[in-house]
């Protein structure tokens with residue numbers, strides 16, 4: 001049987017890796033990109049199924065460096081199947097799975113299990129991240145060489161910071177020989193102690209304990225110094241404060257091998273959102289004073305920090321956007337702010353929420369797509385995140401004009417913990433293609449078959 005052929009015609013193709021932005025047809029043969037060619041008449045695509053993308057953006061499938069799939073161990077929150085389905089709905093064709101599962105991904109056996117089940121149940125590519133320390137307890141290093149051999153793309157104790165500076169130094173030292181980055185959740189617990197949101201005006205008004213922004217920047221600075229000392233690669237997840245950005249800029253200027261990511265929520269929500277009114281501030285604080293779906297770690301920051309991370313993403317100081325998709329059950333959030341779990345459900349709203357910054361003229365569409373495709377692919381050092389001929393046919397087709405209302409109950413994710421519930425967003429991924437197969441299509445956007453003999 002001949003390989004399935006797909007032609008995505010007439011769209012505005014944006015492929016930052018190749019510096020391409022223009023009207024073109026993307027041709028797929030089997031599971032690889034056959035060509036990107038100037039638009040031609042339909043007759044030449046007789047052997048192809050055709051997806052008409054005129055008026056739409058055609059981009060490489062998105063790559064997420066930071067996803068919590070909760071599988072194995074917390075399958076009531078998410079599974080590899082539901083998580084990859086949610087990812088496909090958001091335009092993602094690759095997700096990197098954080099190791100804070102149960103059991104923790106701190107041995108080849110657990111990593112092999114995730115990889116094997118992901119290739120069976122996953123709709124898209126799942127790349128595992130290995131734990132830095134055994135059980136993510138921060139006491140003893142995990143078998144990093146064994147994990148590297150099992151195929152992890154980096155090491156992280158995410159959820160927990162590596163508090164012991166000497167353990168962090170050892171992890172960085174070992175990572176050099178393995179050629180993989182260390183990804184440390186930067187939070188100095190001694191300083192953050194007891195805080196459930198960012199310290200400031202809103203925390204004071206709600207009577208909630210606040211974490212100072214320095215809880216993040218102190219550890220970012222430490223990690224940058226240790227990476228410099230060991231000549232190791234550091235990737236800073238979910239950067240969110242001005243102080244962290246100052247340290248990042250200084251480190252990049254002196255040649256430290258560092259990259260950084262920012263989440264959609266740290267780019268688009270500030271701590272006023274904790275009131276649960278989509279950013280509005282109430283005249284009086286009543287019984288329903290807050291929305292626990294805004295509780296996340298690092299916490300939502302005040303507007304000056306939000307503006308700083310937007311600028312840093314736009315100029316490229318922050319390298320990429322990563323979701324930190326953290327699904328939680330209703331019972332983890334139907335409680336007081338103090339008791340609620342940290343984490344936001346992001347995969348299905350990521351692109352659309354950040355697109356508001358493009359609409360506002362703060363970030364270019366090319367930079368947004370780069371930060372979701374070639375940017376993270378470059379950090380992974382993998383041949384993905386581009387429409388280059390011969391590469392995996394991973395594609396996201398986006399309708400920038402499409403408006404939709406966020407209804408978390410309709411998420412493909414098993415969890416609904418989104419503070420965007422009820423919000424109208426503009427722009428939506430309408431088709432996602434992974435290795436040449438359509439893994440998500442919004443109703444009404446299926447391909448037309450033109451006499452294809454398959």
Ligand SMILES: [Zn+2]
Nearest residue numbers: 158159185297
């Ligand atoms: Zn984290």
